[in-house]
Amino acid sequence: MGSTARDEHLYDAILTTRAMRRFTDEDVPDEVVLDCLRAAVQAPSGGNIQPYQFVVVRDPDRKSDLARLYRQAWARYEPAVAKVRPEPRSEADARSLARNLAASDHLAHHLEQAPVLVLVLMPRISMVVHDDQGAMDVGPTYASVYPAVANFILAARAYGLGTVLTTVFRVYEDEVREVCDVPDRFEVLALLPLGHPTGRWGVAPRRPAEAITSWETFGARR
Numbered sequence: 001m002g003s004t005a006r007d008e009h010l011y012d013a014i015l016t017t018r019a020m021r022r023f024t025d026e027d028v029p030d031e032v033v034l035d036c037l038r039a040a041v042q043a044p045s046g047g048n049i050q051p052y053q054f055v056v057v058r059d060p061d062r063k064s065d066l067a068r069l070y071r072q073a074w075a076r077y078e079p080a081v082a083k084v085r086p087e088p089r090s091e092a093d094a095r096s097l098a099r100n101l102a103a104s105d106h107l108a109h110h111l112e113q114a115p116v117l118v119l120v121l122m123p124r125i126s127m128v129v130h131d132d133q134g135a136m137d138v139g140p141t142y143a144s145v146y147p148a149v150a151n152f153i154l155a156a157r158a159y160g161l162g163t164v165l166t167t168v169f170r171v172y173e174d175e176v177r178e179v180c181d182v183p184d185r186f187e188v189l190a191l192l193p194l195g196h197p198t199g200r201w202g203v204a205p206r207r208p209a210e211a212i213t214s215w216e217t218f219g220a221r222r
């Protein structure tokens, strides 16, 4: 094996992990959820400060409260985004959009049926530091949280579990915080439904990396 040999198993898992929004009713044990979170916290964060906490929700009443808020948010968001969404550029794009919308709508109407919902919290802190020449904004705190979410998604995949990064609930973020007694000093960045997916893994449609990658200077494509 040369030094650039690829771990096919790992690479394939990364390439074929996609949003999963339909779940069977099979449960996911706490120890498995925790194992996914163990992978999450191994992700990079600025200065290794790990600006996040998690809330694992499986109580039916609490899940149903979260689902109600999610549905309310989706009912406002979807029509609003439909008005500004560009027309699909091809038949394939149109089919992909239709599938995505149907799955998103399904999730909105069945969120409480996912065995576990994980909230990702971020403390409202700034990572901007100052010296005598002024402020140094080296990136938002969010940038230190989403890698953990990506690790969570991939660790779930290692267990054959599906999830999807959702944020639409943020339309009612204050109410979501109340459901789980989350102090106001945290933002709720993501809600991750976790369960056994009914869909299959596969390479999802994306813009090719070659089309959006420059070499050395901007716009120099290969």
Ligand SMILES: Cc1cc2nc3c(=O)[nH]c(=O)nc-3n(C[C@H](O)[C@H](O)[C@H](O)COP(=O)(O)O)c2cc1C
Residues within 6 Å of the ligand: 017, 018, 019, 020, 021, 100, 103, 104, 107, 164, 165, 166, 167, 168, 169, 204, 205
């Ligand atoms: C920042 C962010 C917010 C998202 N919010 C939602 C959401 O609220 N609801 C939802 O169903 N999917 C949400 N998604 C999932 C995207 O729609 C999904 O990742 C994208 O369509 C690609 O899906 P695919 O991997 O199946 O192709 C979000 C993804 C990201 C990165």
